[in-house]
Amino acid sequence: MAFAEPRMPATPASTVAFAARRPRRVLPGFGLSLGYTILYLSLVVLIPLAAIFLKSGELGWERFGQVVGTPRVVAALELSFGAAALAALVNTFAGLLVAWVLARYDFPLRRLVDALVDLPFALPTAVAGIALTALYSPNGLLGSLLEPLGVKVAYTPLGIVVALVFIGLPFVVRTVQPVLEELDREVEHAAATLGASSGQIFVRIVLPAVWPALLTGFTLAFARAIGEYGSVIFIAGNMPMRSEIAPLLIVTKLEQYEYAAATGIAVVMLLISFFLLLGINALQAWSQRRLLGVAA
Amino acid sequence: MNALHAPRRLVLWIALALLGVIPVAAAAGQPVTLLNASYDPTREFYEQFNAAFAADWKRRTGDTIVVNQSHGGSGKQARAIIDGLEADVATLGLGFDVDALAVQGHLIPAGWQKRLPYNSTPYTSTVVFLVRAGNPKHIHDWGDLVKPGVAVITPNPKTSGGARWNYLAAWAWAKSQPGGTDARAEAFVKTLYRNVPVLDSGARGATMTFVERGIGDVLLAWENEALLAVRELGAGKFQIVMPSQSILAEPPVTIVDRVVDKRGTRAVAEAYLRYLYTPAGQALAARHYFRPRDEAVGARYAGQFPQVKLVTIDQAFGGWRAAQATHFADGGSFDRIYGVR
Amino acid sequence: MSVAAHLPRPARGLGRGFLVALALGYLALFLLLPFGVVFAQALSRGLATYLHALTEPMARSAISLTLTVAAIAVPLNLVFGVVAAWTVTKYDFRGKSALITLIDLPFAVSPVISGLIYVLLFGAHGWFGEWLAAHDVKVIFAVPGIVLATVFVTFPFVARELIPVMQAQGRDEEETALSLGATGWQTFRRVTLPNIRWGLLYGVLLCNARAMGEFGAVSVVSGHIRGLTNTMPLHVEILYNEYNATAAFAVASLLAMLAIVTLAARAALEARAPELKRTGRTTGGHE
Numbered sequence: 055m056a057f058a059e060p061r062m063p064a065t066p067a068s069t070v071a072f073a074a075r076r077p078r079r080v081l082p083g084f085g086l087s088l089g090y091t092i093l094y095l096s097l098v099v100l101i102p103l104a105a106i107f108l109k110s111g112e113l114g115w116e117r118f119g120q121v122v123g124t125p126r127v128v129a130a131l132e133l134s135f136g137a138a139a140l141a142a143l144v145n146t147f148a149g150l151l152v153a154w155v156l157a158r159y160d161f162p163l164r165r166l167v168d169a170l171v172d173l174p175f176a177l178p179t180a181v182a183g184i185a186l187t188a189l190y191s192p193n194g195l196l197g198s199l200l201e202p203l204g205v206k207v208a209y210t211p212l213g214i215v216v217a218l219v220f221i222g223l224p225f226v227v228r229t230v231q232p233v234l235e236e237l238d239r240e241v242e243h244a245a246a247t248l249g250a251s252s253g254q255i256f257v258r259i260v261l262p263a264v265w266p267a268l269l270t271g272f273t274l275a276f277a278r279a280i281g282e283y284g285s286v287i288f289i290a291g292n293m294p295m296r297s298e299i300a301p302l303l304i305v306t307k308l309e310q311y312e313y314a315a316a317t318g319i320a321v322v323m324l325l326i327s328f329f330l331l332l333g334i335n336a337l338q339a340w341s342q343r344r345l346l347g348v349a350a
Numbered sequence: 351m352n353a354l355h356a357p358r359r360l361v362l363w364i365a366l367a368l369l370g371v372i373p374v375a376a377a378a379g380q381p382v383t384l385l386n387a388s389y390d391p392t393r394e395f396y397e398q399f400n401a402a403f404a405a406d407w408k409r410r411t412g413d414t415i416v417v418n419q420s421h422g423g424s425g426k427q428a429r430a431i432i433d434g435l436e437a438d439v440a441t442l443g444l445g446f447d448v449d450a451l452a453v454q455g456h457l458i459p460a461g462w463q464k465r466l467p468y469n470s471t472p473y474t475s476t477v478v479f480l481v482r483a484g485n486p487k488h489i490h491d492w493g494d495l496v497k498p499g500v501a502v503i504t505p506n507p508k509t510s511g512g513a514r515w516n517y518l519a520a521w522a523w524a525k526s527q528p529g530g531t532d533a534r535a536e537a538f539v540k541t542l543y544r545n546v547p548v549l550d551s552g553a554r555g556a557t558m559t560f561v562e563r564g565i566g567d568v569l570l571a572w573e574n575e576a577l578l579a580v581r582e583l584g585a586g587k588f589q590i591v592m593p594s595q596s597i598l599a600e601p602p603v604t605i606v607d608r609v610v611d612k613r614g615t616r617a618v619a620e621a622y623l624r625y626l627y628t629p630a631g632q633a634l635a636a637r638h639y640f641r642p643r644d645e646a647v648g649a650r651y652a653g654q655f656p657q658v659k660l661v662t663i664d665q666a667f668g669g670w671r672a673a674q675a676t677h678f679a680d681g682g683s684f685d686r687i688y689g690v691r
Numbered sequence: 692m693s694v695a696a697h698l699p700r701p702a703r704g705l706g707r708g709f710l711v712a713l714a715l716g717y718l719a720l721f722l723l724l725p726f727g728v729v730f731a732q733a734l735s736r737g738l739a740t741y742l743h744a745l746t747e748p749m750a751r752s753a754i755s756l757t758l759t760v761a762a763i764a765v766p767l768n769l770v771f772g773v774v775a776a777w778t779v780t781k782y783d784f785r786g787k788s789a790l791i792t793l794i795d796l797p798f799a800v801s802p803v804i805s806g807l808i809y810v811l812l813f814g815a816h817g818w819f820g821e822w823l824a825a826h827d828v829k830v831i832f833a834v835p836g837i838v839l840a841t842v843f844v845t846f847p848f849v850a851r852e853l854i855p856v857m858q859a860q861g862r863d864e865e866e867t868a869l870s871l872g873a874t875g876w877q878t879f880r881r882v883t884l885p886n887i888r889w890g891l892l893y894g895v896l897l898c899n900a901r902a903m904g905e906f907g908a909v910s911v912v913s914g915h916i917r918g919l920t921n922t923m924p925l926h927v928e929i930l931y932n933e934y935n936a937t938a939a940f941a942v943a944s945l946l947a948m949l950a951i952v953t954l955a956a957r958a959a960l961e962a963r964a965p966e967l968k969r970t971g972r973t974t975g976g977h978e
Binding site for chain 2: 126184187188191192193194208209287288291292293294295302305306308309310311
């Protein structure tokens with residue numbers, strides 16, 4: 055119960071806006087559910103991850119700096135995080151569109167399309183990588199179309215983004231879709247009868263409601279893409295300083311039996327990921343509070 | 351999803367799961383089993399070899415033996431054994447990885463390579479060029495690989511054992527040229543890697559890039575892999591070019607002492623490795639495009655394996671440990687040619 | 692709803708067609724084509740070869756191992772996901788963002804690393820390595836290690852799926868139920884669960900699909916022993932590396948179809964209990 059902290063009743067000015075953040079806990083079971091959550095989290099995630107931090111500690115600060123400060127590692131980290139962010143951004147827009155279409159419109163084969171969205175998860179990442187490389191290589195179906203245009207996808211950083219878009223695709227769709235399905239449509243209808251345009255309805259009513267889910271989806275797609283290995287190595291080309299992702303460098307270190315150095319790169323990736331995710335989650339919590347205030 | 355029943359269903363699942371796990375654990379004790387942890391290109395060979403050995407063992411001792419197989423990249427397999435994969439026998443791609451079993455894992459004695467004939471390598475291979483049919487870019491020797499406009503496919507030596515053989519073969523050729531020095535060899539290899547458009551992480555990935563994706567004019571490959579690729583992936587589409595000089599690739603084998611002593615399988619594991627040296631074992635190796643050590647068997651398959659000048663890793667590089675430190679460790683020659691520290 | 696049905700719906704006609712076409716085009720490019728490649732390759736040597744690839748003993752053992760692993764990992768993460776989402780959305784406490792971030796973290800961990808952590812813990816030179824060896828307990832390079840790696844990789848799915856849904860709902864309904872005399876458990880069962888069923892279902896489906904398809908982490912801890920510790924994704928890799936792309940893609944297509952089957956199960960569920968599908972009731976509670 056270390057987190058339990060009595061809060062002063064909200065000041066009158068913010069009472070309405072912060073109605074959802076009630077200072078007292080009405081629902082029972084807080085200790086039990088938080089305790090279980092933290093226990094399971096510790097067993098499955100925190101203790102195993104602690105092993106990484108301890109192992110990298112064997113390096114000592116100086117060697118740690120040497121391992122992660124080289125231009126090659128820095129370039130790989132930039133590529134991994136940059137490509138992941140770009141892919142997650144693509145998936146945020148496309149995912150919202152797909153979720154909207156699936157949740158709101160009826161069209162032939164809608165169920166089948168709905169089912170297809172999960173497929174990137176089910177397909178082993180190596181297969182995804184091979185299939186995408188087959189499509190986008192210069193002799194592939196899409197690659198041969200893009201080649202005359204001067205666009206090279208396979209064996210370039212662009213190929214990495216394509217692979218990451220593929221593996222992250224279900225995240226945004228599947229976080230936004232249930233929210234859209236549960237969303238009360240009568241509000242939209244009411245707005246429509248009051249003369250709001252569909253654009254206005256989307257921006258004023260739908261977007262605020264799905265915004266937290268959208269941000270969650272972005273976060274998940276982004277997080278998933280940062281560490282992805284299996285699908286990327288087939289399509290990336292893996293050229294040092296250009297198309298070499300950070301997880302590949304970890305494998306390289308392992309291949310030299312340098313476990314501590316491998317965990318050193320892993321620790322840097324983890325810390326960057328953690329703080330990026332923390333930032334996004336804090337942003338989401340903040341916008342959630344703001345939106346609730348607006349809605350009330 | 352009838353959520354009301356979730357807790358009850360969970361109990362059922364856990365019970366089922368335990369039922370599933372226990373037999374797996376219990377089944378380990380029954381017939382005598384061996385686990386051979388090997389590298390990628392030997393799958394087809396050991397599949398047949400295991401059956402032949404089991405039949406031979408049954409005939410000689412009356413005992414049934416099951417040999418299980420595990421395949422992966424050579425370095426990855428060595429790591430798995432060090433981390434506790436209970437392999438009775440390790441048959442890896444290069445001596446460096448077997449050395450790791452001794453140095454990193456203390457699983458085998460340091461003098462492991464002297465325990466079996468021919469440096470503990472019952473079969474060998476070498477590095478050859480696989481080119482597209484008709485050899486349109488006229489690639490005949492290592493010198494042709496650095497010409498402008500020639501795209502060379504070879505995997506990343508940092509992650510692939512096979513790629514290290516390729517790299518060292520190129521280095522050894524350059525150094526053996528008139529006026530060859532280490533500096534010239536490094537410059538040659540650097541130019542060569544400028545012609546490499548893709549660095550796959552493993553040897554078979556590189557083969558697929560060359561064969562299926564149609565990338566590159568020449569694939570540097572083990573002879574056994576090149577012969578297999580020609581047979582499996584497209585006879586008539588590719589041809590093998592033998593350079594003027596190459597490297598004697600020695601994939602070594604060893605029993606894993608700590609494991610066989612724990613499991614009580616030393617005798618059968620040793621018999622398994624010795625069977626590799628018998629005419630039957632040698633013939634199987636030759637049939638799977640590995641160069642046999644046995645001269646009589648070698649003579650029968652001579653047409654398959656053209657004579658070529660081969661340097662060994664011990665002569666040219668002073669053994670695997672020195673080669674690894676000079677070329678593939680961080681800051682080694684491979685890092686230098688990519689201008690990275 | 693009858694009133695609503697007569698109202699003009701937003702984004703009708705041209706805009707709607709355009710949006711549908713855009714979404715389908717995107718899916719076709721990024722989803723359908725890669726899958727087309729998989730199925731085309733799988734069937735390239737005829738149906739008999741395809742079926743043989745799925746029924747030979749090594750494939751069968753890989754399929755049963757994958758099902759076993761998913762059957763253990765998914766329920767564990769299902770229970771955790773519901774409790775964690777409940778905790779995060781129904782109570783206020785300090786450090787909530789940090790807790791959510793920690794739940795997300797396994798996503799950001801490279802599969803290479805998610806396998807490595809168990810090697811560092813349970814490997815021969817790991818923290819518990821000696822103890823395990825002394826008691827002859829195998830964790831990595833055996834089924835328990837594969838289960839652990841799968842649990843880790845699929846850890847966030849259910850929780851992360853539920854959190855936005857529960858957030859959108861707020862707590863008023865639960866609080867009302869309590870004030871009417873329901874116990875905490877009754878409130879959860881009767882009020883919360885019906886509200887989150889779609890999110891829960893999506894979460895479980897995703898968790899399951901990912902559990903069956905995970906490659907990287909499992910590859911590190913499996914040991915790749917044929918017939919014993921190869922899951923379906925590992926079997927796919929082996930086949931591909933044996934230049935048997937047809938069989939590799941056949942097994943991969945089976946994984947793809949498993950995802951479709953789970954979705955079909957969902958559709959059947961909806962058909963059987965139509966009242967489960969959107970009842971039109973207000974769920975937000977903040978209006």
